[in-house]
Amino acid sequence: MKKIINDFTKMTSIVRSATVNDLVALAPSVRDKVASEGFVLIRGMFDRLEIQQKLTSLYTYANTASHKPSAGVSPAEIRCNMTKWSIGGHSQSQAGLPRFMLTVYNPLWDEDTFKLHSDFSRLIEIRDTLAGRETLIDDRLAPARYNGCRVQIYPSGGGFMGAHVDSRAASNLEGTAHCAYIQMVLLLTERGKDYQSGGAFVISDDKTIDSEAESLAGDLLVYDGSTHHGVADIDSNIAFDISNLRGRAVALVTVLTKDDILHKVKPGKTTGTTA
Numbered sequence: 001m002k003k004i005i006n007d008f009t010k011m012t013s014i015v016r017s018a019t020v021n022d023l024v025a026l027a028p029s030v031r032d033k034v035a036s037e038g039f040v041l042i043r044g045m046f047d048r049l050e051i052q053q054k055l056t057s058l059y060t061y062a063n064t065a066s067h068k069p070s071a072g073v074s075p076a077e078i079r080c081n082m083t084k085w086s087i088g089g090h091s092q093s094q095a096g097l098p099r100f101m102l103t104v105y106n107p108l109w110d111e112d113t114f115k116l117h118s119d120f121s122r123l124i125e126i127r128d129t130l131a132g133r134e135t136l137i138d139d140r141l142a143p144a145r146y147n148g149c150r151v152q153i154y155p156s157g158g159g160f161m162g163a164h165v166d167s168r169a170a171s172n173l174e175g176t177a178h179c180a181y182i183q184m185v186l187l188l189t190e191r192g193k194d195y196q197s198g199g200a201f202v203i204s205d206d207k208t209i210d211s212e213a214e215s216l217a218g219d220l221l222v223y224d225g226s227t228h229h230g231v232a233d234i235d236s237n238i239a240f241d242i243s244n245l246r247g248r249a250v251a252l253v254t255v256l257t258k259d260d261i262l263h264k265v266k267p268g269k270t271t272g273t274t275a
Contacts, residue, residue: 014041014042014043014214014219015030015033015040015041015042015043016042016043016044017042017043017044017045018044018045019045020045020122020125020126020129023042023126023129023130024129027129027130027131027132028132030042030130030222031130031131031180031182031224034182034222034223034224034227035224035226037202037204037209038202038203038204038209038211038223038227038228038229039202039209039211039221039222039223039227039229040221040222041211041212041215041219041220041221041222042126042219042220042222043216043218043219043220045122045126045218045220046119046122046186046218046219046220047218048216048217048218050218051119051186051187051188051217051218052188052217052218054114054115054116054119054188055188055189055194055249057113057114057115058104058114058116058151058188058249059245059246061083061104061113061114062083062102062104062153062245063243063244063245065082065083065104066083067083067084067085067102068082068083068084068085069084069085070084070085070086070087070088075258075259076258078103078105078148079105079107079146079258080105080107080110081105081106081107081110081111081113082104082105083102083103083104083105084102084103084105085101085102085103086099086100086101086102086103087099087100087101089162097161097162097164098160098161098162099160099161099162099231100154100155100158100159100160100161101152101153101154101155101159101160101161101231102152102153102155102245103150103151103152103153104150104151104152104153105148105149105150106120106149106150106151107146107147107148107149108120108121108138108147108149114151116149116151116251117149119186119251120147120149120251120253123184123186123251123252123253124136124137124147124253126184126220127182127183127184127253128182130182130184130222131180131181131182132180133180136255141255144257144258144259145255145256145257145258146255146256146258147253147254147255147256148252148253148254148255148256149251149252149253150251150252150253151188151249151250151251151252152249152250152252152275153245153247153248153249154198154231154234154247154248154249155234155240155245155246155247156195156234156235156238156240156241156246156247157234157235157236157238157239157240157241157247158233158234158235158236158240159198159231159233159234159247159248160198160230160231160232160233160234161230161231161275162230163201163203163228163229163230164228164229164230164275165225165226165227165228165229166181166183166223166225166227180224181224181225182222182223182224183222183223183224183227183252183254184220184221184222184252184253185200185220185221185222185223185250185251185252185275186218186219186220186250186251186252187212187215187216187217187218187219187220187221187250188217188249188250188251189217189247189248189249189250190215190216190217191212191215191248194246194247194248194249195234195235195246195247195248196235197233197234197235197236197237198231198232198233198234198235198236198248199211199212199231199232199234199248200212200221200229200230200231200232200275201229201230201231201232202223202227202228202229203228203229204228211229221250229275230275231248231275234247234248235247250275
């Protein structure tokens with residue numbers, strides 16, 4: 001992953017928008033830009049200071065919870081407030097997509113432990129506005145599907161995710177009107193403040209692009225189902241400390257089926273949900 005960090009090309013595409021209504025008119029151009037460049041960064045939809053303040057309770061929880069292992073966890077177990085490691089790349093749900101991260105699950109029907117529920121709901125609204133469809137709250141999804149709300153922590157000391165496309169998550173929208181796949185990644189942290197090196201990247205036209213260049217907490221990274229993206233090693237020059245998790249954190253909502261374990265991939269395919 002060091003080569004990826006060293007080869008980063010900065011090409012941040014920032015769209016400034018303050019309301020969901022603003023995005024209605026911008027949606028076609030945003031989708032076109034994502035299709036051509038692999039991503040767009042949207043600023044103004046979330047308050048930077050409010051997002052940063054929510055990190056305290058998130059990290060307190062992450063550093064005191066008993067974490068489930070990478071494998072052997074049932075789909076039902078992730079539909080409540082809990083934490084789960086995703087480490088490896090060669091076994092069961094990890095096969096084909098190497099990564100090192102902690103996922104904090106926080107579904108909308110469970111306790112709003114981190115005061116992120118309003119942000120998750122807003123992510124759903126923005127996602128579906130950009131996709132050009134009605135807001136797909138859980139009641140509007142097929143009975144076997146739901147909005148998987150979570151935070152992914154890529155810890156200092158080497159947190160990362162290999163390059164992949166979100167084809168499995170995109171397939172969960174099949175049969176839905178206007179089933180365009182849009183993935184929103186809400187940045188909860190900032191490079192240079194919460195961590196020093198690494199972060200999200202996109203591979204486009206054989207170039208590895210730093211998709212978090214000039215980004216701030218509260219910004220949104222937008223991908224689609226063809227974006228080839230991942231997370232380069234976070235602070236690989238320091239030792240990983242399991243008792244003091246910190247680093248890069250992002251909030252996401254993905255439409256899942258109730259038999260899904262996140263990032264499950266088919267052998268030989270580099271697919272996942274997002275980074």
